[in-house]
Amino acid sequence: MKKLTAPVSRRLFLAQGSRATLAFGIGSSLIGTAFLHACGSDRSAEGGSSSLSTGYEQTPLAYAFDALEPHIDANTMEIHYSKHAAGYAKNLRDAVAEENVDTNQPLEEILMNVSNYSTKMRNNGGGHYNHELFWKHMRPDAPGSPEGKLAEAIDATFGDFEAFKTQFETAAATRFGSGWAWLVVDKNQQLAVGSTPNQDNPLMNLSDFQGIPLLGIDVWEHAYYLNYQNRRGDYVTAFWNLVDWEQVGSRYESLV
Template identity: 60%
Template sequence: MENNHKNNRRDFIKTTGKAGIAASLAFTVLPSIITKAAKNNYFDFAAGTPFQQQPLPYQYTALEPVIDAMTMEIHYSKHAAAYAKNLADACTAEKVDTSATKLEDVLMNISKYTPKMRNNGGGHYNHELFWQSMAAPNSTGLQGKLKDSIEKSFNSIEAFKTQFTEAGKTRFGSGWAWLVLTNDKKLVIGSTPNQDNPLMDISDLKGFPVLGLDVWEHAYYLKYQNRRPDYINAWWNVVNWDFVSKRFEAAI
């Protein structure tokens, strides 16, 4: 059994190493939300999410034992790096001027672009948010306006976590679970397939992504294998509530 596990692990690492590989009416207020958020510098980005991959804000070991260093390294340097590279290729092919266009604007009009732009633009944006949304265990807990709003929207913090966890557990195949601020300033929970996100005009779940959780197998398989619920339950210990709260406050 142990040898089989080691073989599976080696096969997974080998595979992942090779795998480095017009807004609708409902979106009318999203650009202003994004602009306000950018001005508050919560990303340390001056004007929305850059098209290029940014440095990881911590060491690969920083989220242990929740997320092991090998998973972090493969996830960041192979999977996420591939999304950034392929996004650059798509922008060149589709003549997107990245010096004059925000990635968020591309995503909000993603139906006008190719599947390559959709998959890699979404993958890049989602991961850039994901890295910032985590920090070493025992960081600042949920508090302030976000805490109050979550309690108002979901009755309690525990109820919120239960509903969010369920969204991640039940997302069929690969995708993301989200806490979203809608255009009418309500908090809702949902999920999207693959690398889609709530900014996209083709998404059933629409709004401003406040918090996102990657539930693709490459995010957890080395440590948790097929136990996605265990991964999600552990992940709550590394959520960077300080960052998420600032992001929420900037958006409202």
């Protein structure tokens, strides 16, 4: 991940310490404000999408559909990416046109204020954002565990990496019906694990679980059913073989 044009650091959070932090969502917290600033300033500075912000078009996969086998099979990947995720991207663009949204603002800003928009925007903006992060943070030759500052933060927060994995797997397994499990940086700049229903995510001001997403796993049945049937737990366990901890760690270091 390239260095942010406008660094997001503890100094920036402290410099903004006089701003109100008790509001309706993560976007009104110090870390949320700094995160949005980084997303927006990087886009305008370079005339494109930043390393932290998400665009409104579906990004091409960085690997082939069969590259994540045997953990995620090619058929599931192709259907998931080219049908489900593509549908969210298309419907998001429709919602953006219908609601006259300025696409020069990062999608993250819409999500942090999603209560101001339609259900269509909430469902499809969330679905698009969630999947874009999901594809980005998997890779075929993934490292087995995080290193550096993220590893230290995981140990400090959860006790050790195995304890974190257990908590994350529990969040994924106990999410009733369809949804996502997440590792986030919360408004206190601490790591936290939780889950959201449907295509909601922790950026949304309507979410019961809020933070800046570092890592998410899709636990909708379409993400795993062709290979794992009803064995969601096996799918979640296999997911650890695919997590690109270098990407997740770089994202974390950009925030703290």
